[in-house]
Amino acid sequence: MTSIVSVSPADLSQRRKTLRRQRRRHTVNDIWRTLALSSLALGLLWGSTQPVWVIRNPEQISIEGNQLLSSRTIRSLLSLSYPQSLLRIEPQALAAKLESRQSLIAKATVTRQLFPPSLTVQIQERQPVALACTNVRCSLSIAAKDEKTRSQQSTVGLLDEKGAWMPIKSNPSIDKSFPLPKLKIIGSREKYLPYWSQLYQVVRRSPVKVSEIDWQDPENLILKTELGIVHLGSYSSQLVEQQLKVLDRLRQLSAKLNGRQIAYIDLKKPEAPAIQLLEPASSDKDPDTR
Template identity: 45%
Template sequence: MANIVFTSRNRLGTRRRQLRRQRRLKLVRVIWQVLAVGGISGGVFWGISQPIWLIKEAEQVEIKGNQLLSQHNIRSHLPLSYPQSVWQIQPSAIQQALIDNAPISEAIVIRQVFPPRLTIEVTEREPVAIAQPPIGTTTPGTEAIVGWLDAEGSWMPLSSYTELEQTGQLPNLRVIGNFEMYRPHWQQMYSDLSRSPVDIHEIDWQNPANIILMTEIGEVHIGSYSTHFWEQLQVIDRMRKLPEQVDVSQVDYIDLRNPNSPLVLMISDQSSLSEASFSK
């Protein structure tokens, strides 16, 4: 009986020593793993912080595809601080910053590791019109906020294209009115305008119930914007011979609210002429 007890105690002691040894080995492995990860992380951090990977100045950022905006203008919107490791730069963050803060509709950012460079290909929002708020809506001490419109209906502040003002290459078209009122219709309206041979230099949208176009043949009232707009432009195109048959200085305006029955209202005697009288 005593031998059995002695043997059990020996086995129990041996088992305990084995468990302690296993715990020590496991602890050693954990320590080595921590040291290895820390060493790798430190090595990576040290490596990416070396001067060979650094974007040190704005000239290492190349801008492509810009026609209206200067490289300096685009670089000013980049969320970069110099020097910065090329590995720490997030292309998606740069892309979003340019789309949100600059008149750019698309940006592709390419990182080059050696030599460290950034290449950014941009698609600019081309201004096609000057957007002016309704006349007389400003209060003392405030200024009317004038901006640019692109073909898709995106509004941009005037400061976006200071180069255009300096060179005088401004859009010929001006839109007056509440931007939010005509924004839903602008893309289709401008698409029709760009296809029409009629020269229109101003759209007065201050009264949505009676939109006024300033055209090469004079002032044209079209009523509210509708699916008949393209048809109204076609009527204006047919009436371009009006100055040859009528003294346009005596024309008050052209009423195209009903494109099937256009009228020319005269100033002198408030008389009107139908399209048939001058379209021959």
């Protein structure tokens, strides 16, 4: 049989006292924990207002990775007021602000350093590979002096190899020492943008240097090359690659024309290239035979 152990009143009283002491101990511990956390929070709040953790001027913001945009421009895009408590700055919010305000910035990362108090902004820029405009009168000049040129710049921009558009008009602070792309594409972006990435890779690999792509007429893609003007007809990535290889084989053409000038090279049918010559001047056709 199971024996029942009797508990005396004195034991019960002692157990109650032990439980009360444990409860008091837990309560005291909770109070101290609350006071400690409150003190820490107050200390951080106080510390955040102290000069040791304050950004007082833009020079405490380090900019890294930028080539096209000046460090001064990037600091201005942050729109920070000074002095600024370092602990109140939200790095992710600042990075998102940079990416949304400047199309040349593909990715931004902002980190804080407490000692010494500073910010580091790491920039990954989009790399322009071509100047894009809607008509032949666009200019590579960034610094527009007259109103006419400024109005033209509203339709002028830069393209990266994936087709990201970077309007020049909104980027007057592009570092003037940075070389702009030599390649130009003319025409409506809506028409060529679906093919741009593929077309750029073909042109980049071309054995013949291409300086301009004219897409104003989708039925006749025109290239300005080191060998002259070339008419390609309707765009096809495989056909363009073949046409450029044929063009490379025509390098010795000018020597065979005995000084006659070429209007353009017709490669619409790359298996049967044709040459359109300029009409000779009247003085050349009808020399004075007095």
